[in-house]
Each structure stands twice: as C-alpha cells, then as structure tokens.
Amino acid sequence: MPPSVARRQGSPFTGIGAVFLKELADHLSSVRMLVLTLFVVAFGAFPVASSLQTLRKVVDPNSFLFLRIFTLEPEQVGISFVAALNFIIPLMAIGLGFDSVNGEFNRRTLSRVLSQPIYRDALLMGKFLAGLATFAVALVALWLIVLGTGLLLLGVPPRGVEVARGVGFLVVAIAYGGAWLAISMFFSVLFRSTATSALCALGLWLFLFLLWPQIASAVVSAAAPGEVRSVEDYVALQDLAMGLMRLSPGTLFSEAVLALLNPETRTLGPMLPAQMRGAIAGAPLPFDQSLLLIWPQITGLIAGMIMVFAATYVVFQRQEVRA
C-alpha cells in the first residue's frame, strides 16, 4: 500500500482534552493521590522543619537564606529537603502512571474508549499530560507550603533571585517527575498486569538508587589504569564516572538542583586549577550562569522523558486492543 493511501485522516489530538480532563479529575479525586501527597508531605516536612529550626538559631553566613531551607542537611535528620524529593518524586510519578494503560485493559474499558472517535495518540498523550499536571499541582503546593512556612518562621522575605532560583528548581523537579512518569507509563503499556508494571518501575527505581552507583564505580575502577599519571587521565576517569552516573535521572536532578540552589557552585565536574583562576572563592554565580551550567542536565531530563514516551507510543500503537 503506498504511504499516501495509508495515511490516516483527522487530527491525532481529537479528544485529547476530554481524556486529559477525565484523567485529571480521576487523579485529583483518587485516594491514591491523597496517600501520595501525605507521603511527600511526611517526607518533606521533617527536613524542612529541622532546617528551619537550625536556620533560626544559627546565623548562617550564606546570603541565600531561603534556598538553605531546601538544601540544609539538618544534623538530626541527615537528609535535606531536596535529597528527600530526589528519592520521593520517582515514587510519586510511578504511583501516578504504573496502571494508566493496563488498568484500562483490565477494566475492559480500552476497546470501548478506543471505539470512540479518537486516536490512540490522544489517549496516551492525554493520560501523560494529566499525570504530569497532577504531579505539578502537588509539587507546586508543596513548594508554596515550604516557602510560606519559611516566610513565617524566618521573618525575612526571599529576594527576587531566590524566588527565581526556587522556580527553576520547581521546573527541574517537574521534568524529573515527567521522566519517571514516562518510565512508569512505558511499563504500563508493556505489561498487562498492573502488579508487574508497578514492580518493574519500582525495581528500576531501586536499582538506579541503590545499585547503580556501586556498579558505576566498579566499572570505573575496572577501567582505571594501574596508576593515574596525569591530570588528563584523572579527568578522563572522572568523565567516565559522571557519564555513567548521569544515566540515572536522579543524578541529573541532583546536579541541576545543586547548581540552582547553591549559587556558589561553579562546576559539576572536577575543578581544575585553571578554572579557579580569577575566581573569588565562595562567590555566587549569577542566575543565568547557573542556568547555563545545568542546561545539559535539564535538556537530558526532558530528552529522556520524550524518548521514553516515544518508545511507549510505539509499543502502544502496535499493541492489539483485544483482551
């Protein structure tokens, strides 16, 4: 069949709004959403409360006081708010996406919905966007709560640049959540059983968090020459290590957040003496320079999200509808 004959007619986005609104309403009214929100609040509240306590007592020399709420690692907790989010965001995204497509199969609604005048594109895209919107709503709410609490307890208003960096952090966090949402939806298309897809997504999450750093360092030490002779050797090794680590979206997220919330961060890799020349130690970078520094990380997250979504799309298009 020549391609011109096989080309389908009508917009692939017909009905996407209906799917989006329905899925969004489902998410927002679901018990699961409530549980996930409680989960995030519980995980986030403790580090934030402790950092606020510390910040009130100790005079922090850092001029970015508000950003310290996010990044301070209180002694009692041992984990900062962003580190907690790094861990929790994937869980939330998996919770929102793991049964999005196979759930329709199991409820036997898929063939009925697809017999309405919409393409599969609209169903998948609508579901993804609804998941992302839900996630964004939850995250923005959390962010505002943290900011509001900080305002009340610290009694100092955040500076404009702090707000800008905070918003940047929010965007990165949403992209990070989007990547994990795409991953969990991929598994939900791949497997008919919701339990299997949840297990696979959670397995990948644990693998990237617990095992991947060990594996990466093992690979690096295996690749390392007997002794490191030059700076070039060392840099090459570091590049390999970071390259491997950056395959995990969590690394991209934490690097991007590090540069955004710690303005004095000048580089995410090893710092060479040449780069130090002329720099004032501890002086913050302007916001746009920080952004420039993490541009690859942001692009990487978004590109990863799009790639996984594209794979999901291809698998879904080829799938048989019949149960």
Added chain:
Amino acid sequence: MHDTVMEARGLTKIYGGHRAVDAIDFSIRRGEIFGLLGPNGAGKTTTILMLLGLTEASAGSVDVLGFDPVRQPLEVKRRVGYLPDAVGFYDHLTARENLRYTARLLGLPRREAETRIAHATESVALADVLDKRVSTFSRGMRQWLGIAEIVMKRAEVAILDEPTSGLDPHSTSELLEMIRGLKRAGVAVLLSSHLLDRVQSVCDRVALFNEGRIALMGTVVELANQVLGAGHPVLVEAAGADIAAILRSVEGVQDVMPEGEGAWRVVADRDVRAVVAHCIVSSGGALKRLADLQPSLEEVYTHYFDEVRHAA
C-alpha cells in the same frame, strides 16, 4: 432502504503465520440484523476489530458508510457504535459520568449531551440508577449501559460482540428486543454470538464462521436448505406397525431416518403430514406425535460441523 452500510472484501488477518481471518467477503444493509456465528476462536472478534479500524487488516478492504476504517478511523468510529465482549466501564464513576465522558470524546456540546444521555438511559430503563456508581451494577446492567452508549451516539451501525453472554434468559430476551428496536430505528446491527437459538430469532441473515472463513451465509432457512437439504422435515412418533416402510411408501418422501425408539425423521419435498397420518392410522399403527420441524440454526450448525469433521 436496501443500501449497503458495511462491506468487507477479501478481509484477511494473519497473526504470526496463522490466518485468523481468511479472505472473507460480506456486506450488511441498512436496517438489517446480521449475525456472525461460530465457535470461539473462529475469527469473529478479529473481524469486528478490523471493521472498526482497531486492528489493521493484513489484506483486503473494508468500507463502512463510505469510509475506510484504516484511513478514516475517526469518521468510522463517529458513526459506528461498538459493544465489546464483556464491556467495561469506569467503576468509580457513575453511569452518567461514564456516558458524559463518551459524549465529550464524541465532541457533543454539553446540553446536547445531557439530553441524549437522559433519552438513551430511559430507553434502556437505567434512568433511575443513572447517578449510581457503575461498581454497583450487575453484568446485565453494564450491558445495558453499553447499549445506552450506542443509542446516545446515534450510531448508524451497531456492532455487538457476544451481547448475550453472561446474561440470564430474561435479560437476554429484553436485550434481543432492544436489538430489534435498533433495527426499527434504521440501525444496521452486526452481532456475534455462539448462542444460536437466541440469535436465530433476531437475525435477518447469518454468517457461519469456521477457522477464519465464512463457511455459510444467508437466512436461516437458506442455510438449513443448504446443509440439511431442501424440503419439509417432519418428526413422526408412532408404534404398532412397520412405520419406516409405511413412511417410505408415502409419495414425496425423500428420506426417513430413525430418531431413537419409535421415532422417525422424515424429509419430503412437500407437506406430507396429512398423508402420513392417514397411512399410519389406516395400516393399524398408533400415531403418537406428528410435528413439523422448523430448521433450527443449532441443527444446521451441529450438522455442518459434523460434516466438516467427517470430511477431515
């Protein structure tokens, strides 16, 4: 009223070397009830999915109301209502919310949608449970809701996949009545089933599926003539004489087959009941039963598959 709404030509689906549907041809006219019959796995559902454009055909073409389901699936799906086998709805939503979602997917304006939902649920007697969650619905009620969806859609063609499976006899009768109602409204209905006697009562024409091919197609009477032979079958139960010989001697009788103790099945080229009765009684036999046998689809079906098995 006799224009074709749906036509399949040489429709074929191959799953990994296996021909699930093998070059079938059929057409359905407006206001007709067409039955797809056959054992499970004969290719009925696959055929239906290809008609809707939900599965791509390996070969052949389909025309639904002048549209091609592969190229113009949205146009086809806008005009065709589909009730899948064991239809599912969103359990956490009410019946009304489920229908509203469909209405939004159809792009109906809100007010129009509400009117249509009210009308459709009334026609299937679900109006009083409209605001109950679907999780409380029985199998039959879900089936009704599926029909309501088709009514709401104002489909020109309704495709019902095993609509009667899992329903009790009473609901089945109601459902078949509803299907007749769709026909009266000018909707062409394609239904697949393995419940033959039920389907027989509503279908104008049937197609008998076997291993991906349409083995037989036509009205029930045509199929009976094709498979069971033409003529009037009569069941005779009698005793007291050499009944078989008497039956064979009757003019017009073509075949006499014993059907258990003291019963025979007679096939003749005309209605021979009066003559048969006279002959048996006059030769001293005791006539117990004399029945005109309507050809039943089940008989056709069983007979046909027996023949196929013997031929193999």
